[in-house]
Amino acid sequence: MSETWDAIVIGAGLVGLAAAFELAERGQKVCVLEAAAVASGATGSSFAWLNATGKTEAGYHRLNAEGMARHRAWADRWGDRAVGLHRPGCLSWAEPATPIAVGELRASFEALSSFGYPCRWLDRSELRALEPDIAFGEGAEGFLAPDDAWLDAPRLARLLAGEIARAGGVVRERSPAAAIERSGPAVAGVAAAIPVGRVPGLLVELPPDPGAARIDHIVYGPDEGNWHVRATPSGGLLMGADDVDGLCGERPDDATMAAGIREVLERMRRFAPRFDADRATRSASGRVGVRPMPHDGRSIVGPVPGVDGLYVLATHSGVTLAPAIGAMLAEEIVGGTASPLLEGFRPDRFAWG
Ligand SMILES: Cc1cc2nc3c(=O)[nH]c(=O)nc-3n(C[C@H](O)[C@H](O)[C@H](O)COP(=O)(O)OP(=O)(O)OC[C@H]3O[C@@H](n4cnc5c(N)ncnc54)[C@H](O)[C@@H]3O)c2cc1C
Incomplete structure (x- = not known):
């Protein structure tokens, strides 16, 4: 039996499901093929810290901050509980003799502040007030990033899978994609060549x-x-x-x-x-x-060079980034425009094949 879909997404982790959901939101009939079960890959074994805190390179920081904003928008739509969003904020600290030095932490804090990222520098007594069971040492200083959150990522993955089905798509578990074939240039080996x-x-x-x-x-x-x-x-x-x-x-x-x-x-x-x-x-x-880790550490989002109609989404920090890069890729596929935030994260920076 042959079936026709506007888009086929391979992999029902949070990144694939976010892209599939955003395609469905734009009227596409979507089929998601998952080799095992929803959220059985990195998504189900992730620390799932939603942050742009560890990211002080401007372009990557912006992309992650956009991911956080879109998580909050999904929480506005369905509720924190339904999406599995928990918003306690993130506390980091350093001490004069620790491997992470106070000066190093302070430099990250200043970079984040210069981007307008909410964060507050804390002395030892403020640290103690926030986490009374931690024995902050003499001279401890640190900062709180109050917008940082963590996600019950499998919960959000299941919610998105349900929304895809409601929009007329399907998420097929235990359905590995064996090959990618199309008329025109051969695509054999493309998946293995993703860097x-x-x-x-x-x-x-x-x-x-x-x-x-x-x-x-x-x-x-x-x-x-x-x-x-x-x-x-x-x-x-x-x-x-x-x-x-x-x-x-x-x-x-x-x-x-x-x-x-x-x-x-x-x-x-x-x-x-x-x-x-x-x-x-x-x-x-x-x-x-x-963790899927691109060879240069930066997300890979966009069309695979030389293969019309084939796109890749591969990234670390994918729990944070999923709603942003999923929506950006869907917009590019359906609307034809690539987000300027994706500059520097495109597949064509690599030599393929
Ligand atoms: C220990 C750890 C800590 C992390 N901490 C964080 C963090 O704090 N914050 C953060 O943002 N990110 C974190 N990450 C990274 C984040 O979890 C990943 O970037 C993200 O989950 C990737 O999602 P994905 O959908 O791309 O991949 P996955 O969740 O791995 O999904 C890929 C899916 O594809 C399926 N698949 C594979 N081959 C096929 C095939 N041929 N056909 C069909 N299906 C196939 C797999 O079964 C899998 O379900 C962490 C990861 C790990 C492991």
């Missing part, structure tokens, strides 16, 4: 525990791995550290996974002495997700 690497990341989850240290914000520590923690939708904690990611790799064996979990929990104990890392070890679970 994207795989960067694994370990996240450690704890169930709700009234005896554990309390964490109210998204928190980024000043250690060598930029240890980070936030709440989960069920009231537990989710945390990771970038240097531990490197130790675990993509498929850690049981012993490596246990050591990775233990190291992330120890990091929390170091910063929040009330936290009982031994007790937490018994209920903690770890999972490794794989």
Whole structure:
């Protein structure tokens, strides 16, 4: 049986679903093919911090800030709860002797302020007032980015899948795309040529525990791995550290996974002495997700050179960026205009094939 669609999207992660939803909003009949299940890839294993805080290059910062604005617009439309948006703000700090230096953090803060990004510099007593269970050291300083949020990304993915179906499209799970074929120039090998690497990341989850240290914000520590923690939708904690990611790799064996979990929990104990890392070890679970990482670290959004009608969306920070780059690509496909915000993020900067 042959079927006709205006657009076929491969992959039902948040990025593919956002593009498919935005195409459906513009009247396109859309089919999404998903090899496994909705949000079973990076989207389901993401820290899902919505931010432009870690991004001080002007163009990339703007794109991420646009992503955050569009998440807020979706929350206005469907409600924070329905989209899984949680808005505690993000707190980062540094101390005179920490691997992340106060001066380095201050430089990021000044760059963000110069972009008009909401953020407030804090001294040690202000830090303590915001996160009483963290033992900020002598000389600690930091900043709060109050608009930063985190997302229950699988929840939003499922909502978008439902909206696509309501608009007459389909999201087909367990339906891998085996090949891309069309008349004209051959496209075999195009997917394999997308210049994207795989960067694994370990996240450690704890169930709700009234005896554990309390964490109210998204928190980024000043250690060598930029240890980070936030709440989960069920009231537990989710945390990771970038240097531990490197130790675990993509498929850690049981012993490596246990050591990775233990190291992330120890990091929390170091910063929040009330936290009982031994007790937490018994209920903690770890999972490794794989970040799609363009070879130059910058998002790839737009038409694949030399293949009429084929577009690519590949990015890190895809949870933050999905609503912005999804809408921009849909607008480009349907309306023919590329957003000026995509300058510097186009596929034709790479040599393909
Ligand atoms: C540990 C970790 C922490 C992160 N932290 C953040 C963060 O704090 N903030 C942030 O914004 N981003 C973060 N990211 C990045 C973010 O999660 C990703 O950029 C984003 O989820 C990518 O979404 P995607 O839809 O492109 O990919 P995915 O969610 O991986 O979706 C791709 C889908 O395509 C499917 N697929 C693959 N091949 C085929 C095929 N042949 N046919 C059909 N389907 C196919 C897969 O099954 C998968 O479901 C993090 C990622 C990780 C792993």
